[in-house]
Amino acid sequence: MSDKANGENRVTRPQSSAVDLAASIRNGSVSAVEVLSQYLDAIDAGDSEVRAFNTVLAENALQDATKIDEQVAAGNDPGPLAGVPVALKDNLCTNAIPTTCSSRVLERWKPPYDATVVTRLKQAGAIIVGKTNLDEFAMGSSTENSAFGPTRNPHNLERVPGGSSGGSAAAVAAGFAPVALGSDTGGSIRQPAALCGVVGLKPTYGGVSRYGLIAFASSLDQVGPLTNTVGDSALVYEVIGGHDRRDSTSIPEPPQPVVRCLEQGIEGMKVGVVAELSGSSLEGVEPEVLARTREAADALAAAGAKVETVSVPSSVAGLSAYYMIAPAEASSNLARYDGVRYGQRQPGPNTAAMMAATRTAGFGDEVKRRIMLGTYALSAGYWDAFYGQAQKVRTLMINQFDEVYQDFDVLLSPSSPCVAFPLGAKADPMTMYINDVCTVPSNLTGHPAISVPFGTGRDGLPVGVQVMGPLLGEIPMFRVARALEEIAR
């Protein structure tokens, strides 16, 4: 089943798209249980190497798949994702199923409710196969910051899968599930998608409900799919997207109708290549990554798009603003893990000491580092210089990108400056943070962005190209992504 058997240091296998699987299950040509069993076998065979999952829900999943088959047999339509196995990043709440954020502080915690995206997946007939590993509380770009150990890149087990949705990206790349959900605060879907050679979407902020996504940085977090194809990404986006009254920041509209626009082509579309994110001045960028991005731009031009280079000067300043705003919000969001109500508790002689002991033992180094950074950024006397200034940069960026989108339908850049790097290679936090430079702008602006696999780079590892769209610009973004996918094939 896996290439591991061939002595190669990789775990991958050929797969059908979710769109095709659902179609076959809905028309009865294959059963949901058969499909699921193949995926569960793949997990059994390969996950001891990859370690994509914190929890595999084989029994629950088989029961659910049986119900899907019964519905099909009874002539009912279980929905657009009928019988499609889906892996969930372990920061998405699942009723009565452990949801850990890969943190000791939440180990064994079982939420009493499902996240809205989980409810919607189930209503569409999807089968939840398990919960995937992540950097603790989604803080990281390699999935090495998990309290339960790192996930490995299925294309090279000595390499990281990216992060923080590294478990989800690896699960799709390894063929453990055709679809996974991740969350993207500064690139946590797109960067691991690029490093694992899969498609990763961060929708417009407010396009997908955050209810039940355990918050890292509330103004930046979005849930999105990791898939093998752009078509699968579009389908899952339409299933999970749209207004949710439980999320006040949810846009009161249905999702953008991307599926029916996918094949409209790119003739005449205006594509801007962001100079600051696509040139050799970008810190730590690999020439192969720049080459693939240039080839993608050229190919789009050849396919009929108008492609130009465009300067967005504030785009590189995004990284500094992001590393003020995200930790600031995190310092507040993570305050509740105090040992009083749920999760781990360490004893202490009084309440304050108990809270301190719980947090000291419960959080890993990176989480502590960001809580301290964020607390500092919000402190009296520093607020204006750090948090306040970062908000100004954010506003400036939004304005600059909005202006650029007056002239362009979508923008192009690499998804990550580099391909998958060896475990332990980026032990210095700053080196790791720089990885997010291409992805954070879309989180700060709230705009949609998608990473599409486009060839390979150093050591034959996958490269991802990022297509960014304006607010609610999912349709032009998906059209270009679909074109790139076709070109890359």
Add this chain to the structure above:
Amino acid sequence: MSTKTTASEPSILPDGWEVVIGLEVHAELSTQTKMFSSAPNSFGGAPNTNVDPVSLGLPGTLPVLNAKAIELAIRIGLALNCTVQRSVFARKNYFYPDMPKDYQISQYEEPINRDGHLELPSGAVVGIERAHLEEDTGKSTHVGVSGRIHDAGYSLVDYNRAGVPLIEIVTRPDITGPEQAKEYVEELRSILIAIGANDGKMEEGSMRVDANVSVRPCGSDELRTRCEIKNVNSLRSVGRAITYEARRHVELYEAGESPSQQTRHWDEEAGRTRAGRSKEQAEDYRYFADPDLVAVDPSPQWIAEIKASMPRLPSARRVTLVDAGGSAAAAAIAVGRGLDDLVMGALAEGADIDRVLTHVVNNLAVDGADQLSPSHLASLVDMELSGALTSTQAKQVLATMVQTGQAPGDIAADRGFEAMDSSELEAMLDSVIANNPDEWSTFVDADDKVRGRLQGFFVGQVMKATKGQADGKELNRLLRSKL
């Protein structure tokens, strides 16, 4: 805002000093559900039953604003003559076990209401700085040595109150004495009740008062170091705590020292304030706009609709009673008890306003009084004035009316109440005089003071003999006529 000063209350401080008071009142809003979730907002109930994942702040949950809380906040703003504006919710970050998220959602830089004022019945005007929305915390019970968190053996937390909507109404430092502070709290309370925003139950903690107190030399306009007194949870303790604290400040100044800015707690039993945490070491709350919520920007149209639906406020209702002939003091009490509609109803039936207000002031501080039928009250007053009932009988009949809702005529008949005629009364009086010759001769020779006392003796004897059915007024007249 210029503060109209009225006849000032007697100073509580040594000559040359005056007290400066600002109040922060937290009032729970009378909504069905909590501020940001659909968990019920109700007092009492077994611990941790009025909760849901959102009000417990469970990971992944998000707040969704209760529109009714906004409407009530706007009502309050309008009643306090505030500017109602676009507002933003902020997070106030600090660790406390009874706060599920370890931050409180509040309003900081942009409150929903700002810059209002409230005119008190005495005529004083108190400036309102802001009236903003926030969520309440849960309640901790510390089980152990002293009942305080620091040395508790263990603590129990009840989150039923967590997330209940609160309005915090902050005055300017315009209040000039403890009596005025009480008057402000009373007036605010009756307004909140009148507009349906709060149940006014201070004893259940649904209205809580913090007082900022400082002193200064009379006539000065400086604002000296203030202390914030917490836990002032009854009208009586509002006055006592302010008086205690102001005197403490004066004593310090007169001893050549000065108070330090701090939060102090009112100890009702000991009758004193005690230092809490010092403000210099105050926590840094690291406020920032809550990214889970969007700004609240009520449309002018909505505000106008709310304004149009506002009930009449206590001040206007007092004016109505005074215009109808009532005294200002009686009008204030009648409105304070919510009995002004009853009074006006009885007047419409032709009742005498003085008699009606006398009953409202003296005999109707009871539950259910607002359920009385205005026409029954009018009949009662008529029976009393016509002599069909004595005032003592009327009082008894009134009590039964509140309990049973029966008409006064029926109650009087059931009880066999009929006014005694004068000759019968005079005969009884004569017999009391005959049985008490010493007292009578003292009475005849006495000065007014002693005579007043003995008059009570003779009236009392007759009352006793008639089991209270005698008309006291008539009896007094008869007694005087015998001199």
